Amino acid sequence: MKKIEKKVADGYFRARTTMIVIYLAIGFLVSYGVVLFAEPLSTITFNHFPLHYYMGAQGAVLTFIILLFVNAVVSDKIDKKYGIDAKKNESISAGKTLDH
Amino acid sequence: MDVQFLVSFALIAATFGLYIGIAIYNKAKATSDFYVAGRGVPPVFNGMAIGADWMSAASFIGMAGTVMVLGYDGLAYIMGWTGGYLLLTFLLAPQLRKYGRYTVPEFIGDRYRSDTARLIAAVATIIISFTYSVGQLSGSGVVIGRLLEVNAAVGTLIGVVLIAFYSALGGMKGITWTQVAQYIVLITAYLIPVIFMALQLTGNPMPWVSYGQVIDELRVLDQELGITEYVVPFTEGTKWQFLALMFTLMAGTAGLPHVIVRFYTVSTMKAARWSGAWALLFIGLLYLSAPAYAAFSRFILMTQVAGSAINDLPAWTASWVDTGLLSVADTDGDGVLQWQEIVISNDIVVMATPEIANLGIFVIGLMAAGAMAAALSTAGGLMIAISAALSHDIYYRSINPNASEKKRLLVGRWSIVLATVIAGLIALNPPGAITQIVAWAFALASGSFFPALLLGVWWKRSNGPGVIAGMIVGLSVTLGYIFAAKYGGFTVLGIIDTGAGVFGAAAAILTNIIVSLATKEPTREAQEEVIDLRYPEQMTYRDGEVWMDDSQDVPDSTK
Numbered sequence: 001m002k003k004i005e006k007k008v009a010d011g012y013f014r015a016r017t018t019m020i021v022i023y024l025a026i027g028f029l030v031s032y033g034v035v036l037f038a039e040p041l042s043t044i045t046f047n048h049f050p051l052h053y054y055m056g057a058q059g060a061v062l063t064f065i066i067l068l069f070v071n072a073v074v075s076d077k078i079d080k081k082y083g084i085d086a087k088k089n090e091s092i093s094a095g096k097t098l099d100h
Numbered sequence: 101m102d103v104q105f106l107v108s109f110a111l112i113a114a115t116f117g118l119y120i121g122i123a124i125y126n127k128a129k130a131t132s133d134f135y136v137a138g139r140g141v142p143p144v145f146n147g148m149a150i151g152a153d154w155m156s157a158a159s160f161i162g163m164a165g166t167v168m169v170l171g172y173d174g175l176a177y178i179m180g181w182t183g184g185y186l187l188l189t190f191l192l193a194p195q196l197r198k199y200g201r202y203t204v205p206e207f208i209g210d211r212y213r214s215d216t217a218r219l220i221a222a223v224a225t226i227i228i229s230f231t232y233s234v235g236q237l238s239g240s241g242v243v244i245g246r247l248l249e250v251n252a253a254v255g256t257l258i259g260v261v262l263i264a265f266y267s268a269l270g271g272m273k274g275i276t277w278t279q280v281a282q283y284i285v286l287i288t289a290y291l292i293p294v295i296f297m298a299l300q301l302t303g304n305p306m307p308w309v310s311y312g313q314v315i316d317e318l319r320v321l322d323q324e325l326g327i328t329e330y331v332v333p334f335t336e337g338t339k340w341q342f343l344a345l346m347f348t349l350m351a352g353t354a355g356l357p358h359v360i361v362r363f364y365t366v367s368t369m370k371a372a373r374w375s376g377a378w379a380l381l382f383i384g385l386l387y388l389s390a391p392a393y394a395a396f397s398r399f400i401l402m403t404q405v406a407g408s409a410i411n412d413l414p415a416w417t418a419s420w421v422d423t424g425l426l427s428v429a430d431t432d433g434d435g436v437l438q439w440q441e442i443v444i445s446n447d448i449v450v451m452a453t454p455e456i457a458n459l460g461i462f463v464i465g466l467m468a469a470g471a472m473a474a475a476l477s478t479a480g481g482l483m484i485a486i487s488a489a490l491s492h493d494i495y496y497r498s499i500n501p502n503a504s505e506k507k508r509l510l511v512g513r514w515s516i517v518l519a520t521v522i523a524g525l526i527a528l529n530p531p532g533a534i535t536q537i538v539a540w541a542f543a544l545a546s547g548s549f550f551p552a553l554l555l556g557v558w559w560k561r562s563n564g565p566g567v568i569a570g571m572i573v574g575l576s577v578t579l580g581y582i583f584a585a586k587y588g589g590f591t592v593l594g595i596i597d598t599g600a601g602v603f604g605a606a607a608a609i610l611t612n613i614i615v616s617l618a619t620k621e622p623t624r625e626a627q628e629e630v631i632d633l634r635y636p637e638q639m640t641y642r643d644g645e646v647w648m649d650d651s652q653d654v655p656d657s658t659k
Contacts, residue, residue: 001647004639009646013634020190027186031179035342038172038333048312053331056175057167057391058308061182061384068189068377075373079636083648089368089637092649 012082019074023067030055030063108247108465115285115469119278119476141276143371147378149276150362152283152477154379155386156232157239160286160474162534164393165449171328173336174394177535178387180346180542182380184353187550189376192354194369195557195633201364203485204357204549205493211556213626214564215498220571222493224548225357227575229482229489230523232356232541235534236482237263237520237527240475242425242447242534247468249419253528260524263479264517276365279480282473287385289470293454293463294389297396300457307392314395321402325439330398338594345539348601352542355549358478358485369636397449400456406439413437416455420448446533479520486519487512539598540582547578547604555612560630566616574608 034041034055044051079086141149159181167174201207205225209218237259238252245255298307301314315331322329334342353359363372405414410430420426425445428437444452451471454463491512496503503511530537548571555562555570581600584590595602621627632641640647 002650004646004648006646009635009639009641012636012639016634023190024186027183031183031346032343035176035179035333035339035346038339042331042333047309048316050331052333053172053175053315054312056172056179058388060179061387064182064186065377065380065384067186068373068380071190072370072373072377076370079370084636084638086368086370088649089370092637 008082012078015078016075019071019078023071027064027067031060034060104461104464105247105249107461108468111462111465111469112247112472115281115473118281118285119473122278122281141365143366143374144378145280146276146362146366146371146375148283148382149279150359150375150379151382152279152286152473153362153481154359154383154478155283155286155474156478156538157236157242157471157475158534158538159386159390160290160471161239161242161450162447162538163387163450164390164397164453165444165446166533166535167391168394168398168449169444169446170336171330172333173342175391176342176345177349177539178390180349181353182384182387183346184350185376185380185383187350187354188359188363189373189380192360192553192557193363193372193376196360196553197363197366197369197372198633198637199629203488203493204360204553205489206497208552208556208567209493209497211626211629212562212564212567213622214568217552217564217567217571218493219498220568221549221552222489224544224571224575225489225493226486226519228356228541228544228548229358229485230519231544232538233479233482233486233519233523234527234530235537235541236475236479237524238530238537239447239534240472240479241527242451243468243471243475246419246448246451249422251422251424256524256527259475260520260527263476263483264520266476266480279477282477283382286470286473286477287382289466289473290386290450291389292466293457293459294393294396296459296463297400297453297457298392301396301399307396308388311392311395314399318395318399318402321399327440330395337596340593341595341599344593344595344599344602347605348543348546348599349539351546351550351605352544352601355545355553356542357489357545357549358481360549360553361481361485361488393450393453397453397456401442401444402439405456406437406442408437410435410437414456416452420452420455426452446535483516483519487515490515536598540600543578543582543598543601543604544575546601547574547608551605551608551612555609555616557630557633559613559616560627561621562612562616563619563622563626565619566612566614569615570608570612573611574604577607578604 034052038052041052041055042050046054049057163174163177166177196207199207199211201210203225205218205221208221209215237256240259240263241252241256243255244258245252248255248258294307295305298310299305302310304310318330328335333339363375366372366375405417408414410428413428417426417428421428425448427443429441430437431441432438451467454460454467491508495511496508500507532540551570551574552567556567578600581603582597585595585597585600592603628641628643635641635646638649640649
């Protein structure tokens with residue numbers, strides 16, 4: 001066990017939280033944002049689709065998927081920067097839950 | 101018995117055999133390495149299992165039909181049910197994984213240091229999972245009813261027996277690999293017809309790219325008929341209803357006990373993030389295809405069925421009319437079936453599509469097997485959630501703490517049978533379309549669990565009295581609004597019963613905050629546990645300081 005400076009630990013938490021706020025903002029924009037402005041957007045056409053319909057049927061879902069993968073990759077990078085070892089995490093959390 | 105019946109039946113039987121075989125194989129294996137630490141399902145496969153658990157009869161059978169009938173307004177379901185994974189993966193899953201408990205009520209009870217909160221959460225789990233399984237059973241009724249050419253109600257009864265048997269017998273441990281197989285069956289069954297239809301109608305095997313053309317043509321057809329165009333927004337409800345429904349489905353997804361439990365079984369917080377990402381990719385395959393289904397089916401119905409002579413309808417219409425879910429009546433008596441004279445239930449669009457598009461008996465049988473996989477895998481997960489709440493959170497932790505494992509298992513199995521039978525009786529005369537019933541379950545989850553978990557993970561000041569008041573108020577507001585809107589005609593901004601979760605969640609969050617601040621703050625230990633969730637497993641928060649575990653030990657495999 002080694003003590004970590006408060007500043008470093010806070011830095012980790014802030015880095016992760018900032019990213020999450022950004023992802024959620026983007027996610028809300030492509031779903032709630034587009035619905036709020038559905039009528040004006042319906043005059044724009046994208047690949048035969050009116051834009052509001054395209055975003056609801058495909059655009060928002062694709063954005064969500066990309067955001068989740070970006071989050072997974074970026075979080076791994078942040079972990080690495082702070083010297084977190086994935087293998088170590090596994091052995092620490094093993095046995096803490098039931099295996100379904 | 102015709103050829104179709106035999107083919108469908110053989111495919112369903114073969115896939116069932118596969119699931120049971122996998123379950124038996126894994127059960128045998130699981131006993132041998134039960135005590136080996138660190139065994140985790142790789143995130144890709146866990147993603148598929150989450151997908152199968154998640155994609156229910158409502159997604160498989162009901163959603164494309166809902167989009168077809170509602171047009172743009174049906175897309176709230178697509179965005180809501182996928183967007184929920186953002187909230188779940190970003191805000192809850194990794195932290196819940198680090199806290200590490202067996203069930204969601206157990207997390208709530210331990211985090212808030214309150215037995216009452218655990219009991220309320222257990223009861224909420226039962227109510228939510230129960231409502232959800234009514235939707236599953238009425239879905240399997242549609243499939244079985246069509247397959248055996250009996251009324252959907254008789255089909256539901258057969259489904260009850262199947263699901264009770266399936267979840268009480270297997271489904272306790274080692275279920276993950278079965279669900280991986282179920283995912284593969286259901287996604288194959290879902291994609292094949294839509295790819296064939298895309299080829300038939302647009303000459304392009306990629307429905308996701310090509311159905312824009314069909315949307316274009318639908319607009320022209322709608323204009324000729326003088327009806328509201330398919331893509332026009334907010335024809336079925338107000339914009340606020342759309343937004344409220346979308347929020348309800350997102351927050352509900354992040355609060356569904358049987359989905360959250362899946363994130364307890366991954367190895368680390370990192371694996372929880374990756375599982376969420378893979379899960380949405382696999383789920384997205386189906387959700388991106390549903391609107392294509394809707395457009396193609398509507399196009400075929402408008403161009404090939406509407407306009408034909410009433411005595412010369414395609415053969416498939418007769419068998420669906422028998423199930424009571426399709427009505428084709430020549431109301432104006434001119435001998436020709438008009439588009440307006442077709443009344444099609446949301447719930448049969450997907451199942452009828454292979455017949456509508458004339459795709460042959462094998463594809464029809466595959467659809468039946470896929471729909472059964474969707475209904476069974478979700479029902480299995482729901483029943484386990486119900487039985488865990490009853491046997492673990494209520495019976496074992498509150499009523500009889502000395503109960504033997506055997507006795508708890510018995511209580512668990514009987515609760516599954518009982519819950520399935522009661523849900524089946526309600527599903528005989530379903531109080532709404534499948535997607536609508538399921539939306540109520542989500543409204544209840546977003547009014548109870550979502551606020552409790554969100555504040556529990558992110559706000560250390562939130563305490564026992566706060567969460568108890570929050571869950572009670574959230575559930576009451578949600579239930580009250582559903583009944584007031586559905587039976588009393590009471591609405592705010594045009595938000596109907598399916599959007600009730602937005603009020604429930606807001607009320608629950610407010611109540612939790614106000615009551616928490618008005619009562620004593622949680623113990624220092626409880627607050628430190630919440631701060632500890634900010635960091636990965638290797639970092640621990642204790643006495644205001646963060647510690648990093650940098651020892652080079654080998655995992656203790658004997659514990």
